[in-house]
Amino acid sequence: MSDADHPWLDDARARLYAERAHDRLAHGLLLHGPAGIGKAGLAVSLADALLCERPQRQGAACGACRGCRLTAADGRPHPDYQALCPADDKKSISVDQVRQLAEFVHLKSQYAGYRVAVITPADAMTHAAANALLKTLEEPPAGAVLILVADRLSRLPATVLSRCRQVALRPPTATVAAKWLAGQGVEDPQLLLALVGGAPLRALDYRDLGLVDAWDGLLADLLQSAGAVRAAARFDKLPLELFLLSLQLMLRQILRLGAGGECEPLGKEREQGLRRLSEGVDWVQAHRFHDLLLQARQRQDHPLNPQLVREELLERWNRLMRPRRLKG
Ligand SMILES: [Zn+2]
Structure with a gap:
């Protein structure tokens, strides 16, 4: 499912694409909001759009250019893209992982475009890991964009928060959420939405459980x-x-x-x-x-x-x- 299928994020997505089109996109972005509303999907869509060499008029990736073909290639990521999340058996993102990411960000883009990293969940960074990210957030190399994704801002150090542009994402209204879930084949969305505070993707996961x-x-x-x-x-x-x-x-x-x-x-x-x-x-x-x-x-x-x-x-x-x- 692509992020574009989450209509409640349309406005936020459009604003980010417009900033990119006008060359005003911040080098450090922090997408935050409740769990289960599609934040990570939006981060990946934005990354795809940044790596696209001929974005569509609204700003989304074209799906056909060299950049998009590299993004869609099976088994390996676009050479100018890196995703950072906790290692398989871990709950946190380590300082070593962040150091490797910082090295990657400082390399020159292979295709003279953006170099993009998505960190999710950013609040899983250990204290030392968050500290190791500060310098890159403060003095990012040209063309680098770091997209951090977090459920809870309170778990991130103030030093990270102050160096990112914060993008608050909200859950849809109850009506929009129920309609979307109905479209996913959920017959009885009210209970699920009440249990998860209105977060539709979470509701879908829990239905499946x-x-x-x-x-x-x-x-x-x-x-x-x-x-x-x-x-x-x-x-x-x-x-x-x-x-x-x-x-x-x-x-x-x-x-x-x-x-x-x-x-x-x-x-x-x-x-x-x-x-x-x-x-x-x-x-x-x-x-x-x-x-x-x-x-x-x-x-x-x-x-x-x-x-x-x-x-x-x-x-x-x-x-x-x-x-x-x-x-x-
Ligand atoms: Zn493209």
């Missing part, structure tokens, strides 16, 4: 006060983060209903289930559970045993969230 079935199963289990072990096992093939997001979404609806509000639009059956789940809940306990959930989210990157974390939370849910009249 079976998140909707797990969520609906969990809601049914909670309604029947099923045992924590069984309910927790519904998420055993999914990252712990998705279990925590799922519980958080349910709890948010219960708190909204308790405050006299309405559910978010999740589909009629789910809304009815959540309404039943919210009946008789003790609000003090519900807020206490909310705090537990936040603590679990803060620790989610280092769980000792995800199944145990899930079971423990569900046991707490059963204790705190069940109406008093059902207890004992």
Whole structure:
């Protein structure tokens, strides 16, 4: 799927292409915004456009020139392009990787055009790696463009932020996102979008992981006060983060209903289930559970045993969230 299939990025893309056309493109760009909205795809499209020798009138790569043929060649990247991401078995980008990238950027372009590097996710750079990038960001050789991609600016040092032009990318509106997902064959986009904060590409990934079935199963289990072990096992093939997001979404609806509000639009059956789940809940306990959930989210990157974390939370849910009249 090409980045041009993400219409919510059209404006940002058009601005970047126009800057390139007027020779005003910054040497260090930082594309940032929520995960799952297509930032990396936009970075690659921009790189392709920069390496194209005859861009189209709107600025996109032509797909036919020598530069585009080199970009499209199987198995090896364009000689003036380099992508930097964490090595296969690593979570971070190392200082050695950044040093190699800096050397690459300082070589002369092989085709007298741009030399482009995409760093994604840039917030995966170690502190030393980010420091090693500073000099290149500060005094980039002519024709070099570094495109950094990051979900969270707070994870990047201020020294990097101040040396890049920041391009904020936003998720589409709910209507645009739902329409786009429908075009990808997602029949029931509301739940997915609510779970992922409206990020359509993430919603698509999670659909493929079976998140909707797990969520609906969990809601049914909670309604029947099923045992924590069984309910927790519904998420055993999914990252712990998705279990925590799922519980958080349910709890948010219960708190909204308790405050006299309405559910978010999740589909009629789910809304009815959540309404039943919210009946008789003790609000003090519900807020206490909310705090537990936040603590679990803060620790989610280092769980000792995800199944145990899930079971423990569900046991707490059963204790705190069940109406008093059902207890004992
Ligand atoms: Zn071209």
